[in-house]
Amino acid sequence: MSTNTVHRNLNEILRDEMLMRDQIVALLKEGPMTIPSVSEAIGHPTREVMLWMMGMRRYGLLEEVGRPDDDGYFEYELKEGGA
Secondary structure, eight states: OOTTOOOOOHHHHHHTHHHHHHHHHHHHTTOOEEHHHHHHHHTOOHHHHHHHHHHHHHTTSEEEESSOOTTSOOEEEEOTTTO
């Protein structure tokens, strides 16, 4: 993410969650991914993807797998029966 990136308002980010959920689910159907990997794949800042994926985790759609990578990120996968 560029240092010149403008941070969107939290309400704007949360409003997009339902729109982005389908894209995130489609990616994770191919296999587990970290938040930065999902961010790169869908072209949205890691900060926004973190909020969306943590919401999905909270509501039982995702779960972390294994141990965190060297940067401290877990891979996430679709929870069985969740999506």
